[in-house]
Amino acid sequence: MKIVVIGATGTIGKAVAQLLKDKGHEVIEASRSTQPAIDIADSASIDAFYKQVGEVDAIVSAAGDAVGGPIDKLTDEQVQFSINSKLQGQINVVRKGLPYLRPNGVFVITGGFLAYKPAPQTSMYAVANSGLEGFAKAVALDLTAGRRIVIVHPPWVAETAAALGMDASPWPNAATTAEAYLAAIEGSANGQPVFVEGYDPTA
């Protein structure tokens, strides 16, 4: 399959791209710093990217950011950034990707466990993750010709936890997390969330 991975230079995206290449797929690795580049917070950039890449069998997004902080300290700019990047950015990756996704193709977008298990100072992540989950459920009803959409909700990834000075031992590494994206691509889920095996926050 020809698969776009947006966020392919990041902790999760790099592992997803590697796993997909190991499985023999043709992977177009994309981010703001690749060629062609894509900035999911910039509509025109998404259009230009898809125009250059053409039709594909899967579009994976492991990109988009939000700002953490206590609700009484978040600025208008931080709230807007979080919505533009992680939430609206991935909504636009799907909307604008529709004409380029072949029949039976799949969109895989990224939320996170904070949709289910919020922690203090994570309200904007929770907004993006929960919003994207509702988006995926509804978009699944609009898709045609066997096309699907799946949202992966990763837990903390060990590499990220370690970089933040947290105990990484309870968490899967990026390579294990990437397996959930592969399962989303190879499986038949549509509109449903997919979790890393053993890290279902609803369990």
Ligand SMILES: NC(=O)c1ccc[n+]([C@@H]2O[C@H](COP(=O)([O-])OP(=O)(O)OC[C@H]3O[C@@H](n4cnc5c(N)ncnc54)[C@H](OP(=O)(O)O)[C@@H]3O)[C@@H](O)[C@H]2O)c1
């Ligand atoms: N790591 C975790 O523990 C964890 C847990 C739960 C959920 N998540 C979610 O998973 C996603 C990926 O996380 P990560 O830890 O892998 O992030 P990361 O290491 O910071 O990497 C982010 C990737 O996205 C790209 N990117 C960032 N903003 C972009 C934009 N506006 N347009 C296009 N590409 C952009 C970055 O490359 P450029 O800078 O070159 O654009 C990079 O490739 C995020 O949505 C995050 O919230 C992560």
